[in-house]
Amino acid sequence: MEQLYQATLEKWGEEAQYDQAVEECAELIAALKHFRRGKVDQQAVIDELADVTLMLGQLTWMFGADAVEKSVQKKLEKLSRLLESPDQQQEEPEDG
Numbered sequence: 001m002e003q004l005y006q007a008t009l010e011k012w013g014e015e016a017q018y019d020q021a022v023e024e025c026a027e028l029i030a031a032l033k034h035f036r037r038g039k040v041d042q043q044a045v046i047d048e049l050a051d052v053t054l055m056l057g058q059l060t061w062m063f064g065a066d067a068v069e070k071s072v073q074k075k076l077e078k079l080s081r082l083l084e085s086p087d088q089q090q091e092e093p094e095d096g
């Protein structure tokens, strides 16, 4: 997989990866909206999820898998704490 990420980066460059990630996220957003309204089937959402999953892999590799994993763990711990506090209202996830 890393060889594919490296080859992709070398062929199209860094900025193109950011643009592609944005585009794929937008396509997933549109697919989810359409799915909710019954305009597309489940497979359309799955296909867009696959595109976004690949882009997340690319970007995670570019930014550093260890750093991303560390951040994921931090956010999972926060989510776990939120779930353990039944009185607490749901909070919007932090951007940072």
Ligand SMILES: [Mg+2]
Pocket: 023, 024, 027, 028, 047, 048, 051
């Ligand atoms: Mg797509």
